[in-house]
Amino acid sequence: MSGADNLAETGAPLATGYRRFVTRRMAWLCALAAALCLTTVVNVMTGPAGLSLTQVIDGLLHPEALEPGAYVILWEVRLPFALMAIVVGACLGLAGAEMQTVLNNPLASPQTLGVMYAATLGASLAIVFNLAAPLGLPETYVVPVFAFVGAIASAAVILLLSRVYGATVDTVILFGIALVFALQALIQLIQFVADSDSLQQIVFWTMGSLTRATWEKVAIVGAVFALCLPASIRQVWAMTALRGGEDYARSYGVAVDRLRLTVLLRVSAMTAVAVAFTGVIGFVGLVGPHIARLALGEDHRFFLPGSALAGAVILSGASLIGKSLVPGVLIPDGIVTALIGIPLFLALLISQKRRG
Amino acid sequence: MASLKIERINVGYPGKPVLTNVSLPEIPPxxxxxxxxxxxxxKSTLLRALAGLGPYTGTALLKGENLNGMSHFRRAQRVGYLPQALPQETSLVAYEAVLSACRAVRPDLAKTRIDAAVERVFDMLDIRPLAFQALNKMSGGQRQMVGLAQVIVRRxxxxxxxxxxxxxxxxxQLTVLDTVRMILGRHQGLCLMALHDINLAIRHCDFIALFGDGRLLAFGPPAEAVTSDILSQAYGIAGRVEICSRGLPFVVTEPTQSILPPTGH
Structure with missing residues (x-):
């Protein structure tokens, strides 16, 4: 067998070589974490009223010493905005990575199963039929609540059908695609009957934006991520085994169908809560895992945290670009992620091809 | 020490039996x-069924314990299955694939012992140079060796x-067969190996189970199980079994027309 690697030198224990291999991966994780810190700090500094690094650090350490105006900018606007980018990006990155693994499809993302479209449908219903009034709920929360309900309902339909017909990759993807088409038709129908004000709101919602971020929303999305991450970590060995082949994983005693269902449930919850507060933000869940896979491989102990970090870096960077590209104009984050996500994705694919 | 006994097993799919009424006497460790x-x-349907990946009726007793009565996990610990399909094309490196196989089935093993077990398998199969190569950069044969390592590491x-x-x-091929023989000798386990090369099977196997026409045609030591009649029944070919100068049997096929229609499932 040819193909020697310098890590597998004759005589040296393979475990030693593997430790060096793992150290490299840890270095990549640290680099991603550093990139996230950097984009977040610059994100907080950037805006119509620029803040210096010193002002940001002082403001974080001694908020009581800030001018009232600067306090509002830093603590009520910039920080929730920057942290929302982190938690939403991390949720979408992790969700995308898990979906790509259990569906054995590198093109899978939270959009694949129609979860995002279902959230859009829920939000559209709330906007067009003004559901805030009869429910007596604060208007800012009605749209996210309906988006969440829509997303969870779509996930429930997929899970139910998978339970009945078997949670094979083909079944889940086919149900997902069918659901996407059905939901798109329903969204278009609602847009068709909507008045011009509602239509404008729906269009803005589908563009995806972090501007609606508040501390409360950051806490909710962050809590869901904090609940899902340990559950994902508990299944890293099973998911890594699954990457070696479904029959192999089954023969190791991995209950593949159950794994697939629990992952889809987790993915749905993370996607639903993320898009409910921000609107549709695509490509993060697709590109984040690809970056992580290139840098960290597919050992899920590194791949999953790496995908969450890469997703957070992408959205944080996208929100920074959205603020900086045209002075005084905040380009919706969903548009920026799509604009940078597509070329980035193509570049990744081409570089993978070149590497052979 | 492991022995296996198979009694009246039927495998297949709903409404489409593939093998029926297969019984094997107790196979010694x-x-x-x-x-x-x-x-x-x-052949594959039978192996998949015994591995718990497909349904079967009848009884398969491993050291007197019914395979179908075992929990998922216990069965995975006792039965190692190498699918016909090669390991998936993934950027996992061989070391990780073998490590994850070991961790999945032997989670309580200390890290040092897992490292030692993985190391041993790479040495045993002589595939150390592949350890840090991604599976999607390997040839089919290399991936097949890694797949075998994934099975062996679980013991x-x-x-x-x-x-x-x-x-x-x-x-x-010889490395694989020699390694399997060595492991069987050392741990007194068992191996059921689907093969197409009948001469390779005759030379290396203790027993041959020859299937044809949806049933077991013959079972026994190679010299007894592989006969001209059985070859004709199973494959529809004219062949004879000869003994070479070293006393080993081998099959010589005649360039003749098929005498049976091909079986197809």
Missing amino acids: GSLVGVLGPNGVG PSVMLLDEPTSALDLRW
Whole structure:
């Protein structure tokens, strides 16, 4: 067998070589974490009223010493905005990575199963039929609540059908695609009957934006991520085994169908809560895992945290670009992620091809 | 020490039986059993069923314990299965694939012992140079060797290997068979190996189970199980078994027309 690697030198224990291999991966994780810190700090500094690094650090350490105006900018606007980018990006990155693994499809993302479209449908219903009034709920929360309900309902339909017909990759993807088409038709129908004000709101919602971020929303999305991450970590060995082949994983005693269902449930919850507060933000869940896979491989102990970090870096960077590209104009984050996500994705694919 | 006994097993799909009424006498520990038969006869279906990946009726007793009565996890610990399909094309490196196989089935093993077990398997199969190569950068044969390493590292009582040599050249075929023999000798486990090369099977296996026409045609030591009549029944070919100068049997096929229609499932 040819193909020697310098890590597998004759005589040296393979475990030693593997430790060096793992150290490299840890270095990549640290680099991603550093990139996230950097984009977040610059994100907080950037805006119509620029803040210096010193002002940001002082403001974080001694908020009581800030001018009232600067306090509002830093603590009520910039920080929730920057942290929302982190938690939403991390949720979408992790969700995308898990979906790509259990569906054995590198093109899978939270959009694949129609979860995002279902959230859009829920939000559209709330906007067009003004559901805030009869429910007596604060208007800012009605749209996210309906988006969440829509997303969870779509996930429930997929899970139910998978339970009945078997949670094979083909079944889940086919149900997902069918659901996407059905939901798109329903969204278009609602847009068709909507008045011009509602239509404008729906269009803005589908563009995806972090501007609606508040501390409360950051806490909710962050809590869901904090609940899902340990559950994902508990299944890293099973998911890594699954990457070696479904029959192999089954023969190791991995209950593949159950794994697939629990992952889809987790993915749905993370996607639903993320898009409910921000609107549709695509490509993060697709590109984040690809970056992580290139840098960290597919050992899920590194791949999953790496995908969450890469997703957070992408959205944080996208929100920074959205603020900086045209002075005084905040380009919706969903548009920026799509604009940078597509070329980035193509570049990744081409570089993978070149590497052979 | 592991022994396997199969009683009146039927495998297949709903409404489409593939193999019926298969019974094997108690196979003693340390035995290598060659599972032979024409394409589509049901060799893979039988191995998959015994591995718990497909349904079967009847009884399969491993050391007197019913395989179907075992929990998922216990069965995975006792039975190691190498599918016919090679490991998936993934950027996992071979070391990670083997490590994850070991961790999945032996989670309580200390890290140092897992490292040692993984190291041993790479040495045993002589595939150290592949350890840090991604599976999607390997040839089919290399991935087949990694797949076998994934099975061996788990130290199962029974290995069910579905055509483990199909993508290998002669040197690696012999490495696989020698390694399997060595493991069986050392741990007194069992191996059922689906093969197409009948001469390879005759030379290396203790027993041959030859299937044809949806049933077991013959079972026994190679010299007894492989006869001209059985070859004719199973494959529809005219062949004879001869003994070479070293006393080993081998099959010589005649360039003749098929005398049976091909089986197809």
